[in-house]
Amino acid sequence: MPLTGGEIRLERSHDGRVANLTLNHGRYNIITWETRQVMADRFAEIDRDPDVKLVVIRAEGEHFSSGGDIAGFMEVDPIDLTDLGHNVTAAARSPKPVIAAIDGYCFGVGLELVLATDIRLATPRSRFALPEMKLGMIPGSGGTQRLARLIGLSRAKYHVLTGERITGDQALDWGMVSVLAPDGEALEQETLALVDKMLGYSPLAMRTAKEVLDKGIDAPLYSGIELERKAYSMLRASSDFAEGVAAFGEKRAPKFTGR
Structure with a gap:
């Protein structure tokens, strides 16, 4: 064959x-x-x-x-x-x-x-x-x-x-x-x-979530939580998070850009 x-x-x-x-x-x-x-x-x-x-x-x-x-x-x-x-x-x-x-x-x-x-x-x-x-x-x-x-x-x-x-x-x-x-x-x-x-979700948030889940699952719990904390802090500074919060307050669909 x-x-x-x-x-x-x-x-x-x-x-x-x-x-x-x-x-x-x-x-x-x-x-x-x-x-x-x-x-x-x-x-x-x-x-x-x-x-x-x-x-x-x-x-x-x-x-x-x-x-x-x-x-x-x-x-x-x-x-x-x-x-x-x-x-x-x-x-x-x-x-x-x-x-x-x-x-x-x-x-x-x-x-x-x-x-x-x-x-x-x-x-x-x-x-x-x-x-x-x-x-x-x-x-x-x-x-x-x-x-x-x-x-x-x-x-x-x-x-x-x-x-x-x-x-x-x-x-x-x-x-x-x-x-x-x-x-x-x-x-x-x-x-x-x-x-x-x-x-309809932030590409940046989805990409980050995938990485945190994949890398954290094989690490000790403490290391996984540390990875999650740092990723959360990084996303806090993103434009997508700011847009998500604004859209929530304005009761509209967010327009995420992946940044």
Whole structure:
């Protein structure tokens, strides 16, 4: 099986403020070696664009992704796997909030990709799994670590060691996803509603909140609180905060600029 193939379309909407990334590689949206790097390239472009405030990741077709190009991995030199996952999980390093809309299968590296996003929405027919154990392998793009932090060590051990699937209902109950829409159409409606809501907030405040949450969660509580305090003080001096306070007092919608 070739290491190449697959597409990640980048389209902008909402007057350029939203970057929409769409996986497109057949019914199961297999993620090839090339696709991994394309994801990093797309985020490099997005992160350089000051007009983009928000990112949404979707997939064409029946399933979000059945995972990676399994046979193709045998064509990769083991030394090239030492940085595995740094590219496909670029969403975690992006300063912009990233939303994932998931329907159908979300397996292997597909799940690792969405675990690197900030907010995940799904449907009851969504199924999540890290099935690498069935191949004599473990997840290699952050799956073990991010899953354990989201659903707890005990559950993560069970699902990594057995490869068992997680249902949409379980994912909602365990905090893997924030919204469970009834079907694909409702999923898109929920996604767009969330986009509209978040576009009404300060890009600077959202970027700061993402950084504080991501860095604070792995630090001791005291260090996390110190990070929060300093970020709060920094935002106090921002034009967006002044605008938010003024708009609140004047009972109008604020006009945030990201400064």
